[in-house]
Amino acid sequence: MAQITLIEAVTQALAWEMAHDPAVVVLGEDVGVNGGVFRATQGLQQKFGPERVIDTPLDETTIAGLTVGLAAQGMKPVAEAQFEGFIYPMMEHIACHAARMRTRTRGRLHVPAVYRAPWGGGIRAPEHHSEANEHLFTNIPGLRVVMPSSPARAYGLLLAAIRDPDPVMFFEPKRIYRQYKEEVPDDGEALPLDVCFVLRDGSDVTLVTWGAQVKETLEAADALAKEGISAEVIDLATVKPLDFDTIAESVAKTHRCVIVHEAPRTAGFGAEIAARLAEHSMFDLYAPVERVTGYDTHIPLFRLEMKYLPSVQRIVEAAKRTLTV
Amino acid sequence: MAQITLIEAVTQALAWEMAHDPAVVVLGEDVGVNGGVFRATQGLQQKFGPERVIDTPLDETTIAGLTVGLAAQGMKPVAEAQFEGFIYPMMEHIACHAARMRTRTRGRLHVPAVYRAPWGGGIRAPEHHSEANEHLFTNIPGLRVVMPSSPARAYGLLLAAIRDPDPVMFFEPKRIYRQYKEEVPDDGEALPLDVCFVLRDGSDVTLVTWGAQVKETLEAADALAKEGISAEVIDLATVKPLDFDTIAESVAKTHRCVIVHEAPRTAGFGAEIAARLAEHSMFDLYAPVERVTGYDTHIPLFRLEMKYLPSVQRIVEAAKRTLTV
């Protein structure tokens, strides 16, 4: 049982499921011989052949629509958008068809597809390679939006996503693709979707986040601990549908909450969490909810991008603000 | 000075601006001889010719991209998506280019374009003709998202949108296109963008809404008044960038807030308003913020759609809940 990175866990999950379910196919740009520009599909074409690991023409509309068609006819396609910033042309098929086929046909047809995409900034990449656009999908009924933040969760959640009978947007935080390794048994065990993961118990403040920001958030919790502040850290993992109960429980205990995300602040998914806290946990809260987020600007090219992304320090400061009210 | 409907106000604003600014052109599907499927561009092609009122091929990608190109080269295009549910293929050009050109080029190029679309449900239309998808755009920096809810505001805001040097999404609540008429002087006077409109003063509860739901919300305020409850009604008008100060001021006075919108609840724009209230107005609020919204389902076909849309009664009930805490 080897130690693997998050991206290797993605590959491992794909390989497991392809080996055990002949309906699973992978398609996208450069997913074949090249194994994907990040190597997420590395070795899969050699193992499963070009009929199951399919390099498509360069058209995201095509990839998205083919995927709907494949899925509706009994396949389980895992489609890749090469970067999440290139997902826009996929949206009509995702929103109008993948997310809607079951509703439209009263269950006659459904779309068990996964749309994967490397997500987020911080890797000094060119323009349009750093987007954090989960908001594009979180208001669309019928979708799941999943974001793993560790090798083990990447493996377990991707297996769950592929097996799920409904369409899943699976966003991989590329900044932590190779952050660290951990042991991930290749046992085909899926993790539950629609469930948050409490990564660290704490009593003074709840830090809620997802994706790559789990890294900074855990570091912030460490820093806070050094100052005697006990932070609970929750990784949404499945952003939609939201497991709000886990967050509410935590806030009932800590009475404080900081939400951390990479996307722009306004109408980012942090707003939904803060809104629910305002609705359901208002009398639990001793301090206003804080959001530490990207600014309401485009993520800048890489010379400035680290000034855009939420830093450990910003999280620590926000947590402390909730404690000084 | 005639009494006109909301949609006639749209036409009037387009005609005014085309008459006064030769850079303004209108493009889309069926906008020409047919005057648009709702007649928003009625008579414009006769008046300004087919070179300025342009029927495009049936491809939303094309319409969106042409619009970027036109705008970057000195024109002021007003593009139409025939229904807001068909806007998805426009998104790459809107998000990656219209919204970003100024940032990308440090101001060398910019995109003074308007993307109009009839928006929302409740007209017994076929599938995909009832979407309320403002959330697709509210997290995208560089855009304005504007939604008029009266003939006068349609006229003034559309003029402002066309004159604005940045791209504006202009969503027209088709359910109230012909709800009522009012006098709208054709004087070329724009209304300010980025500003909420207080439609009704009140002291007990703040009702915040936008688009077609302004109708039900005002009716709810009437109903509440009959029960001795004084509701303030705010129409966002410009959803993004949000004029939060007006809302905060109102809530500082009423201490209660109900947000009403048509889109699905989770990650709808109501979440942003509730989140800001939780952050900035927590100690002003005497009751949890309520959201009265569409469900987290696709808007059903029309036999059931009125069960999906927020009703006067739901708004009244929510307002009362905030008053009984």
Add this chain to the structure above:
Amino acid sequence: MSTCASFQIEHLQYLDAEGKLRAAAPPLAKDFEQLVALYRQMLFVRVFDAKSVALQRTGKLGTYASCLGHEAVHVGVGSALRPEDCFAPSYREYGAQFCRGVQAREVLMYWGGDERGNDYSGPRHDFAWCVPIATQCLHAAGAALAYKLRKEPRAAVCCVGDGGSSKADFYGAINVTGAMTLPLVAVIINNQWAISVPRKAQTGAQTLAQKGIAAGLPCVQVDGNDLIAVRAAMDTALERARKGGGGTVIEAVTYRLSDHTTADDARRYRDDAEVKAAWAREPMKRLRAYLEAHKAWDEKKEEAWKAECAARVDAEVNAYLESKSQPVTAMFDYTYAELPVDLARQREAAIAREQGH
């Protein structure tokens, strides 16, 4: 300068507007039993269509997209398919769908604002009606890819309009079909109008068939008012597809004799003269003339069959009109395979509201 590629687009017509055979026709032209069956199918569609428009006019149906004038291409396409093939319609091809087992009451249910219309009795794997223009082309391509991967001798067929042939998805579908040799037949139903936009405003291409050249596919233009030509082109294309020979683009030239939908008023943008001229080329008259010339059909049969169609349609209409609305829970129950917690709570609230009022 040297020529590195050259292409021809053929136009296929057997039965002219007068019902005369114009060229050496395929066996179908002499198979009067089958031709009569197809003609009856076409007539059924026409009767159904008129009734549906009337229902809308009297407030008993929502917006409805008429198929008047498309009977030959719709029935030609639908009758060429096998049950195991996959059909991806736009929103107008009832003639094709009736051949496959979709029921008239289902069409009415759909345009009556009820999702149950899409829960077809027809082949359960056929795609639903598709409103976002041309997207069905890629679903059909995906189906074709699924069949190819599973080595099933099945074809997928999509229909798309002249307008729809401008949209991204159409190009994407035919391109991937060529690139991957998929068993897809893309039928462009060129009825000259996309709502108010005439065919010539869609593209500078002389024919829509030639779009197939961009994808390296065989492509052909047929007289879409000639059932025999439509069937001939479909039969060839489907056989090639099912045998692994790849896809085809067929342009069927016809005319939309009706408004775009009942929400449209075509007199705003097109000349009566054009419509009148199109009526002279419509598909039923010529086939009837041909059948009558060959004693396979006559006025009496026509009247009898029309009466039967009317009766059948009435039965379907009644079934539709008597259908009860779905319960409020139906909004929630098909969003996911299993209700997420959140949605379950919203569902409860919706039920409570129903009961409260």
Add this chain to the structure above:
Amino acid sequence: MSTCASFQIEHLQYLDAEGKLRAAAPPLAKDFEQLVALYRQMLFVRVFDAKSVALQRTGKLGTYASCLGHEAVHVGVGSALRPEDCFAPSYREYGAQFCRGVQAREVLMYWGGDERGNDYSGPRHDFAWCVPIATQCLHAAGAALAYKLRKEPRAAVCCVGDGGSSKADFYGAINVTGAMTLPLVAVIINNQWAISVPRKAQTGAQTLAQKGIAAGLPCVQVDGNDLIAVRAAMDTALERARKGGGGTVIEAVTYRLSDHTTADDARRYRDDAEVKAAWAREPMKRLRAYLEAHKAWDEKKEEAWKAECAARVDAEVNAYLESKSQPVTAMFDYTYAELPVDLARQREAAIAREQGH
């Protein structure tokens, strides 16, 4: 069955791989002064390109897209344009852009992660580098429409890759160009690879030029390693465009001699033998041979010009390396023409953070 349309795709080559004229060539072939100027431009690009790759390897530049092997098509395209024409590049056509006044330091700035690179010195109306594949084609079409509406005798030119010619936007752009007779020249730079995906996986079409047929446009395939052929095709297309004759699709066949970008390793997916064979057809050698055969160029000139290129490039590199980062406020200041209230507050907070740390 009758033929209703037919088409030919011509292939244009004047200068073969050995630098021999293969056909009756246009006047440019005898205009050695201009040819030398263009050759020098090509050599400048090549020197710049090698330096940029080196900068990336040593950590002084971000990911960089090399243009090695594309010099003839890039310089051919760029030099054919007039300043008032509009150029819409993808992310690789520095050779074209240098002809138009874009500075090398601006290219470096862009790949160095600084938006100021896009604030070109070149024609201020040219479009920025465009990463979302093929979208630039529609911007060029929009520009072309603007010029047509304003009755300006200007053309718009977009470059797109073999991969990009599969994308929706490309089809949309050429289709609307045909439908509206727009002054757009769409140049498909077929360098055989889209990252790791070979040309044949993109489409079943024998040529990419023939995609123009789908739009009813004149289309031609040229040897993209032959500067003279590229210029000839461009000159013809641009003249037609500026005179109101509408658009053209040009496929320029070349080869990407480099990795896709510095983030790519092409050895993973393509054979050395193929690359080696492509080197034999590369564009510089043949033009140099031709110029030398006509005594317009020689080894000494080559060395002298190379040295000058190196010096110029060094100066540009220094200007880039010495540039200071933009202040944190730059994140905010170009989002809207005027800062909305919200953003102004965020900007203040960001400044405070800068000063705090």
